[in-house]
Amino acid sequence: MAAIDDESFVNATAEVHFGDEGSVVIRVTGEIDIATADIIRQAVAVATEPRPARLVFDLLAVDFIDSSGLAVLLEAAKTADSVRIDPASNIVRRVIEATGLSEMFGMGI
């Protein structure tokens, strides 16, 4: 039980890449949960100042996401004109689909 908590502490990284024509990519690795939510929040704060036209989450290397993690992505969705998740790991894809958010994150069906 303690091990689970310990593992979940800082098990994530987030990089921000500023691309051309007002698009910003945030590449996240590891787990997106209540323990790592602030890492993503900080990255989003950096990426959305000023407000970009397109915000893209690269979640290919994310191996766990829970509801707190999803909440962070949904918060970020309000900070750009368009927000996409591309590419996404299977786990992320399944969670996004299961929660009816594929369209919102431009993932198609």
Place this chain on the structure above:
Amino acid sequence: MAPLTSDSAGEDAALAEADGEMSDSGGRRRRLVHLTTIIVVATGVLLTVVLGVAVVTARDNNEERLLRQRTRETAAVLTAALPGIQTPLASSVEVVEESAGADQQAFLRLLTPLVEAGQPYVSASLWRTDSEDLQPLLVIGDAPMLASRPPAEIQAFLERSRAATGLAVIGLLEGDNPRLGYAFSSTREASEFVAYAEATLPANRTSVVPSNSAFAGLHFAVYLGDHEDPTQLLTASTPDLPLSGALASERVAFGDTSLLLVMTPDGALGGALLKMLPWLVVAFGLVTTFGSATLIEWLLRRRDDAERLSEENARLYANQRSVAQTLQHSLLPDRVPDVAGLELAFRYLPGVGGVDIGGDWYDVIPLDDDRLMFVVGDVSGRGLHAGTVMASLRYSIRAFASQGDMPATVLAKLTRLLDVAHDRHFATVLCVVVDIAGRTITVANAGHPNPIMILGDAIHPVETKVGVPIGVTRDATYETVTEAIPPQATLLAFTDGLFERRGESVDDGLERLRESARSTTGSLDELLTRIVDAQMHGSSDDDTAILGLRWQQ
């Protein structure tokens, strides 16, 4: 790097409570001093004492060695000085003897320069050994005190002097100013003459030693003879006799007798620092010991405080967890209403990690005799805020249902009550209306896991139109799906904690669920117990709510 964003309100409350607890337990008795500190002090003092004694011993040995060395040096100086007073006497008597007493001028010539103030002798005289009147032939300076001695004594001394091969010392001649008398005769077989001289002793027999002399820092006493006889004292550096304390003595040959040199240190020969060294060592040792002890005691007390705080925290943590669970249970229905024709059961499993309230809930709302609404929802995240969001959503749904709203409308209205950008929480909600007589369910889904239907050994997902979760967009709309439920089918709705775990795929979770739900014998309540037991074998760190529904046979 990643600050934990567990519910801050809950932590504040816990801290406030912790403060209160700490002040309550502040009266708990503390140990006066730790055993470790006492051991450190005892060891330190012991070492200091041992070291101090060692230094004292070493210093005393050093002092003793230095004293012996200085005494030997002084004795050597004294020995070297003696020939200076003997040689003129020896030379003059030799010349007189050579001339058979004719050249007494030689005696005068040799000894006159030595009989003056500041010179060794106050009186020098030439005697015949066979003198009948026992008076000197020649006198330089004062009259010899020997001449006023009894004739037998004079006769005996002259005889002794003639027989002696070197200097003959008569000893101290008592008087107003005591004198030391000594004589030389020729080394020939039949000598007839004796050269005799007397020297005065210093005033009070005390010599003043200049501070820069070789004898500075030392007291000395010189006795005639071989023991410390006060009457035989020739000179000393102090009137406090006999000398006391650390002593060293040397004997110096002086004619037919000897001189005894006794010395003692006046202060420390090794210097003031060496003398103070033991005290410095002891002071340093004690300061170090008590300094270390204070530091150790301080560290031990800090450790005690930390341990006490840690115990308090553990207790409060457990306490808080139990408070959180109590609160959560109070927010959830503790029993479902009896509905004719239906079997209903539910379970709530708190997650294993953390003390915060989860946001999972379930609810059963009878609408009329033929219909009821059931809801399973999950507010994202944990903590007091997630709990309050959950409570507000749950009671809002009851209000909308009482107004006659159907599932799609309920969810559409609900989504205006929450905004993830503002509240940092969203919610998934499954809202189902059950037509009891018609054996159908009408389902609207806001991002929630689909319910499943267990029929025999098979598990079928109930496909729904999954809309966006509550709190994502204000203008979300939802579609309902109506499904017929076969007799003997069991419907399960749950939150994602049931089969979503870290490091495990959703399929694994579903398989586990399938295994535990396979046997459909027994009551619905027993089925949920089996599912929950299977769930408990692995520990989910998320809360889980399960609601089961079955038509009575």
